[in-house]
Amino acid sequence: MMKRFSLLGAAALLALGAATAPQAQAQPKPTTLRMVPHADLKTLDPLFNTAYITRNHGYMVFDTLFAQDSHGQPKPQMVQSWTTSPDGKSWTFTLRPGLKFNDGTPVTAEDCVASLQRWAKKDTLGQAMMAAGAELAATSADTFTLTLKQPFGLVLDALAKPSGMPPFILPKRLALTDPNTQVTEMVGSGPFLFKRDEWVPGNKVVYVKNPAYVPRAEPADGLAGGKVAKVDRVEWIYIPDGNTATAALMNGEVDMIEQTTPDFLPVLESNPDITLSTSVASQGMVIVNALHPPFDKPQARQALYYLVNQKEMVSAIGYPEKYRVDYCPTLYICGSPLATDAGAAPYAKTDLARAKQLLKEAGYQGEKVVLLYPTDHISAPAVMVMAQNMKKAGINVDLQSMDWASLAARRLKKDPPAQGGWNVFLTWGGYFDASTPVTNPWLSAACGNSLPGWPCDKELDTLRTQWIQETDAAKRKEIAAQLQARAYQTVPYVMWGEFKPVSAVRGLKHTELMKTGIPVMWNVEKP
Numbered sequence: 001m002m003k004r005f006s007l008l009g010a011a012a013l014l015a016l017g018a019a020t021a022p023q024a025q026a027q028p029k030p031t032t033l034r035m036v037p038h039a040d041l042k043t044l045d046p047l048f049n050t051a052y053i054t055r056n057h058g059y060m061v062f063d064t065l066f067a068q069d070s071h072g073q074p075k076p077q078m079v080q081s082w083t084t085s086p087d088g089k090s091w092t093f094t095l096r097p098g099l100k101f102n103d104g105t106p107v108t109a110e111d112c113v114a115s116l117q118r119w120a121k122k123d124t125l126g127q128a129m130m131a132a133g134a135e136l137a138a139t140s141a142d143t144f145t146l147t148l149k150q151p152f153g154l155v156l157d158a159l160a161k162p163s164g165m166p167p168f169i170l171p172k173r174l175a176l177t178d179p180n181t182q183v184t185e186m187v188g189s190g191p192f193l194f195k196r197d198e199w200v201p202g203n204k205v206v207y208v209k210n211p212a213y214v215p216r217a218e219p220a221d222g223l224a225g226g227k228v229a230k231v232d233r234v235e236w237i238y239i240p241d242g243n244t245a246t247a248a249l250m251n252g253e254v255d256m257i258e259q260t261t262p263d264f265l266p267v268l269e270s271n272p273d274i275t276l277s278t279s280v281a282s283q284g285m286v287i288v289n290a291l292h293p294p295f296d297k298p299q300a301r302q303a304l305y306y307l308v309n310q311k312e313m314v315s316a317i318g319y320p321e322k323y324r325v326d327y328c329p330t331l332y333i334c335g336s337p338l339a340t341d342a343g344a345a346p347y348a349k350t351d352l353a354r355a356k357q358l359l360k361e362a363g364y365q366g367e368k369v370v371l372l373y374p375t376d377h378i379s380a381p382a383v384m385v386m387a388q389n390m391k392k393a394g395i396n397v398d399l400q401s402m403d404w405a406s407l408a409a410r411r412l413k414k415d416p417p418a419q420g421g422w423n424v425f426l427t428w429g430g431y432f433d434a435s436t437p438v439t440n441p442w443l444s445a446a447c448g449n450s451l452p453g454w455p456c457d458k459e460l461d462t463l464r465t466q467w468i469q470e471t472d473a474a475k476r477k478e479i480a481a482q483l484q485a486r487a488y489q490t491v492p493y494v495m496w497g498e499f500k501p502v503s504a505v506r507g508l509k510h511t512e513l514m515k516t517g518i519p520v521m522w523n524v525e526k527p
Contacts, residue, residue: 062168062188066160074160109138114175240376262318279517280431286494300362301491343485455492
């Protein structure tokens with residue numbers, strides 16, 4: 001049984017005389033919510049990588065200027081009001097009064113400007129905004145401006161970007177840190193405080209309620225609205241083994257599993273005390289390193305598509321039919337507004353002979369191909385299927401095991417595979433990340449980007465720019481289809497299937513906000 005923590009209020013007596021003295025009531029016991037996260041937290045800076053565990057940590061500690069509601073619409077969060085010129089090139093933003101960082105300092109417009117400038121150097125939407133000639137300037141303590149040289153119709157969408165690299169606001173002194181250098185001091189203005197003194201990598205992460213946080217008055221909706229912390233303490237208990245995590249939830253030692261191991265879904269479904277909930281659809285992604293042979297050639301990357309059977313790979317994870325899609329042709333998530341089958345037809349069925357031919361055309365001669373294998377990640381079974389299919393095509397697979405946190409660090413290395421680098425790894429992207437040409441990390445990666453895999457195709461860059469600049473919805477959909485068709489040719493990444501991750505909770509109320517796919521802890525109650 002996991003050790004339980006409690007804090008008892010000290011009893012006190014108020015002596016009013018020699019007669020009876022009333023006993024002070026004990027202080028209420030702090031409420032602690034314990035969640036099993038999908039991975040171990042090792043990277044704290046939410047701009048240092050796109051790992052979802054780091055993003056989730058960011059939402060606990062930091063806040064954003066705007067946030068998406070449950071309908072995907074940008075709503076003000078830290079911003080009180082804003083104006084824009086008729087041509088959409090001049091914007092003015094005013095912050096809510098009384099915003100403070102958790103070190104007691106006020107949030108200022110200069111903090112926002114510095115944070116957005118740092119974010120724009122790493123994030124694809126931020127880069128696109130800067131490419132439109134964006135200039136940011138603080139005009140008073142609580143007001144800043146955004147001036148564009150060219151129209152950019154996604155200003156609010158960019159500031160409300162929910163995933164990948166959300167534009168979290170940091171103090172200016174931290175935001176001035178080079179974006180390729182990790183910020184380790186966690187000073188934010190979000191609803192919770194990070195307890196560094198209780199952080200045990202590989203074991204536990206602790207957050208406590210931020211007493212200085214003032215939520216918005218509107219009801220919470222998606223990632224927008226009032227972020228009301230209704231628990232005093234949140235503990236992420238890292239349990240990589242699915243069986244152990246399931247037992248801990250069944251026994252009441254933890255209150256939630258962020259992503260259940262699919263094999264244990266039948267057990268959890270049979271327990272009336274446990275509620276299962278699906279989040280938004282997610283897309284499996286095979287990430288290939290375009291810097292080093294053989295995947296520096298598009299033919300080798302195309303070969304991997306002929307080795308992917310979506311139903312086989314998603315089934316290997318263990319999701320039953322109601323939680324998966326057996327085949328999805330679009331890179332934008334099936335059922336999304338931009339969903340299309342453009343360019344997908346050649347890869348609808350596996351073709352081992354064609355894969356071998358393409359590898360030969362790419363000049364592959366049996367060199368080792370390093371495939372990273374995160375044993376604690378939901379994609380682990382799919383990695384094994386991919387490894388088997390790669391071997392069938394004659395690829396000399398070097399399968400290297402590690403935990404997901406180690407993979408997240410390893411994938412940043414540009415070194416050759418034989419010198420500590422890598423060739424291939426599998427991951428997945430949620431709906432918010434995969435559903436548009438500029439939020440899908442590997443589809444939106446411009447040449448010269450810092451994204452692991454480092455894909456580069458000038459035509460994709462041009463099409464993406466056209467999509468951003470186009471204001472007509474029908475024409476934007478046409479461009480998105482052209483972009484997808486091009487992506488199937490140049491292969492910045494390989495899509496391996498679509499599924500819906502499942503969370504499991506016990507005894508918690510108001511967890512509906514987690515349908516965003518982000519385990520936000522505001523508004524959640526533990527009776």
